[in-house]
Amino acid sequence: MEKTERMQQFSLAFVYAIAAQAGCNHSEPVVDDHSVDLTLSKNVSGHLWDDPEIKIQMKSTHQDLRCCDGVLKYDLHNIKNYNDLRKMNLQIQRILVLVRMPEDPNDWIHYENDHIELYRDVYWVSLKGLPETKNKAGVTIDIPISQRFNASELMRMMNCIADGEEI
16 A cells, blocks of 8 residues: 555544544545545534534645644645635535644554554644635645644534534
């Protein structure tokens, strides 16, 4: 398996682990033609909507990203992903999830006697409503470092969606 494919598989496993901790179910589309790699859903009640869902476009990188004024600068090379994720008229909200990992696959996971550590970190950003770009090769996305993708943040997002709010 090529390294980029291994990175993709690791990033999915990382997000699956977070989703499991948050009590979310996941599904993957048969064909990724709308910039959606997976959908997460959660069974909640007592909100405006039951069973909220969020669609995710996954990206992974081992490159050191520039950090300026509390945001990571990520170069999204696929303009189609950018345009699909910035749409305003989507029924189910979409986000970009970025998994940062060490360059060496041997450093992605560390095994201990009583636990396993996954390295490095995961962030999310909504591109909804961002302006159109004339770029052909890619666009730089600002991802706030405060938007860590973890179980508590995922549960917060699901509750917002269940209450009919934007995330």
